[in-house]
Amino acid sequence: MSYDLRRADARIKWLVTCLLATLGLSYVFGALMVSLYAGFTPERVAATYAGPEMTMPMPPETTMVVTRPMSMTDFARPETHAVDTNLLIQDTHVHVPMYGVIAAALALVVAGLSLQRAWALGLITVLFAAPWLDFAGMWLTKFASPHFAIATLVGGWAMGAGYTVVTALAVKQMWFPTKGVDR
Numbered sequence: 001m002s003y004d005l006r007r008a009d010a011r012i013k014w015l016v017t018c019l020l021a022t023l024g025l026s027y028v029f030g031a032l033m034v035s036l037y038a039g040f041t042p043e044r045v046a047a048t049y050a051g052p053e054m055t056m057p058m059p060p061e062t063t064m065v066v067t068r069p070m071s072m073t074d075f076a077r078p079e080t081h082a083v084d085t086n087l088l089i090q091d092t093h094v095h096v097p098m099y100g101v102i103a104a105a106l107a108l109v110v111a112g113l114s115l116q117r118a119w120a121l122g123l124i125t126v127l128f129a130a131p132w133l134d135f136a137g138m139w140l141t142k143f144a145s146p147h148f149a150i151a152t153l154v155g156g157w158a159m160g161a162g163y164t165v166v167t168a169l170a171v172k173q174m175w176f177p178t179k180g181v182d183r
Contacts, residue, residue: 005112006173013174020167037081046146049138051082099131106166130158
C-alpha cells in the first residue's frame with residue numbers, strides 16, 4: 001500500500017514542507033562548514049584528511065606572547081584544518097547515523113511522490129549511497145591515497161543534489177499539482 005502526497009491532507013503537506021525546509025537549512029549550514037574546514041576542491045579535501053596526524057599538545061606551564069608583523073596576504077591564506085584518525089572516527093560515528101535518518105526521511109517523501117518505480121528506487125539509492133561515498137572517500141583519502149578526495153566531493157554534491165531533487169518534486173507535486181496526471 002502506498003500513499004500519495006499530491007492528495008494528502010494539508011497538514012501532512014505542511015509537515016513535509018517544514019521538514020524539507022529544516023533539512024535545507026541544515027544543508028546550507030553544512031555546506032558553509034565544509035567550505036570553512038575542508039573546502040570544495042580535491043586538493044583542500046586531501047590536505048584535510050590525508051595530512052599528518054595531529055595530536056593535541058598539553059598546555060604549557062607558562063605562556064609567552066610573541067608579536068610579529070603580518071601582511072594582508074598572510075590573512076588571505078586559507079588555514080588547513082587537519083582531521084586526525086580520532087576526529088574522523090568521531091565524525092563518522094556522529095554523521096553517518098544522522099545521514100541515514102535524513103536519507104530515510106527523504107525516502108519516505110519519495111515514496112509519496114508520483115514517480116515511476118525505477119526513478120523512485122534510483123533516487124532512494126542516491127539518498128543513502130551519497131553519504132556512504134562521502135565518508136568512504138574521507139577514510140580512503142586518509143589511509144589509501146589523497147586521490148580519493150574526489151569521492152568525498154562527489155558524495156557531498158550527490159547528497160545536496162538528492163535533497164534538491166526530492167524537495168523540488170515534493171513542492172511541485174504537493175502545492176502545484178498538474179491536472180490529469182496519474183501514475
